[in-house]
Amino acid sequence: MNSEIVNAIEQLEKEKGIDKDYLFDAIETSLVTACKKNFGSTQNAKVIMDRETGDVRVFAEKYVVDEVFDDGTEISLEDARLVNIDYELDDVVDVEVTPRNFGRIAAQTAKQVVVQKIREAEREIVYTNFSRKEKDIMIGIIQRRERKNVMIDLGSVEGTLTPNEQVPNEEYSFNKRLNVYILEVRKTTKGPQIFVSRTHPELIKRLFEREVPEIHDGIVEIKSISREAGSRTKIAVYSNEYDVDAVGACVGQNGNRVNVIVNELQGEKIDIVLWNEDPRRFIAASLSPSKVIHVSVDEENKSARVIVPDYQLSLAIGKEGQNARLAAKLTGYRIDIKSESQAMSLGIQWDEEAGLEEGLEEVFEPENTKNEVEVNDEDNDQNFDDDIDSLVMDILMTSAEDKKE
Structure with a gap:
């Protein structure tokens, strides 16, 4: 020696x-x-x-x-x-x-x-x-497939993207760069084993924290997220400062900020809604882009009944119930959506002057209707057609009534 x-x-x-x-x-x-x-x-x-x-x-x-x-x-x-x-x-x-x-x-x-x-x-x-990066996001490079797992190079170690954490219809091609959420870090005799995710809702939160300075600095707060990976995400935000628009900060000028995230998620639609401590207003906002006329809430049983215009019913429910399902996850309430005509057939009494359901103190629409963001929303084509049909019917009925008079 x-x-x-x-x-x-x-x-x-x-x-x-x-x-x-x-x-x-x-x-x-x-x-x-x-x-x-x-x-x-x-x-x-x-x-x-x-x-x-x-x-x-x-x-x-x-x-x-x-x-x-x-x-x-x-x-x-x-x-x-x-x-x-x-x-x-x-x-x-x-x-x-x-x-x-x-x-x-x-x-x-x-x-x-x-x-x-x-x-x-x-x-x-x-x-x-x-271990310090657990519950955070990292950029990785896809290396190969092992059976149904996708192996991702994270620098000094490979991460494993299991089938359950893969987004349906998302392509995982060789050498492709993508953000992944560090789901779990396990210590083994052969070295650390890293499990990553592309479906976890926290991936959305971390991406917004990275792209939106107001969120990173704590000025804007993400209150809740509901996600169906690869299809649609709803995110509820709130501003801790009066002069800061929470939704506008997340959207960015001309949608620049949210579009970066949408592109990273390969076109997944993102609805950004304004959180409100009043559950009725929050529930109404969560059903955006649908307009809401009335909301009644049973806070004890965590359930709500929502009344929407007849021509907005399909939009409120969404394709295969997705919009209503995501709104329920976002708010934590079971939501029962009914059109005006359905509500009237059930014998619900209305105040004709104010247009209110008995017991509800005010009428309101989602506060974020103008700021709500949707990207590549092909599902709304049918809703648009329904709106046109409803408008035509209203014109015809009005014309018929005028002739009778």
Whole structure:
């Protein structure tokens, strides 16, 4: 052993961030095992490696006794005081017993230990770094597929995107860059195992935090998110400052901010609605882009009844009930949507002048109707046709009534 191993250890500390004392201790522990294995020693061996020169010495730990019965573990008081006059009975004396050819064995052992500890330390460093990034997002590069899993290069380790966390109809092609949500970091004997997601609602939150400074700074707060990955997301936001428009901040000028997120999600529609502490207003906003006439709320049972214009019923419910389903997840209320005609057929009484359902104090529409964002909303084509049909029918009925008069 010489100073070369010491230089190598010091270099590793600088490049890999591995504490050199940790490596020295590991080498010394391994050399004790090597000493017993190669020299058949039954003594209580201890190895000390000089931190500057790399020289290695082996010591046998012996107890100071009056009468020696085992030379391997005991030493007389007289012999002990030849080493140090201050020794007393029952003290432990370190007696050097370094074998002549121990240097070669020490060098081989040191090399093996250093390589092993480098791997372990690197795994620990990676695990520590990624543990801090759990529940956050990272940019990765798709490397390959293993069965149904997609393996993503995250830099120093690969992340696993399982089928359950993959977005339906989303393409995962080789070398494609994409943002992923760090779902879980597991510590294994082969190194950290990283599980990532593209479907988790928190992915949306992290993307908005990155793109919208007001959210990052805490001025605008994301109150709740409901998502059906690959199809549509609703997000409720609230401004903690009176002069900051929460929805406008998220949308950005000409939709620049939200469009970045929509492109990252490969065209997934995003509805941004304004959160309100009044559950009726919040529920009405959550059903955007549909207009809402009346909302009655049962806060105890967390349910609500919503009345919409007849021609807005399909829009409020959405394709296959998606709009209503996402609104329910967003608000935490079970929502029963009825058209005006359906409500009247159930015998609900209305105030004709104010147009109110009994017991409801005011009429309102979603506060964010002008700011609500939809991207590539092909589902609204049928709703548009329904609106035109309803308008034509109103004109015809009005014309018929005028003729009768």
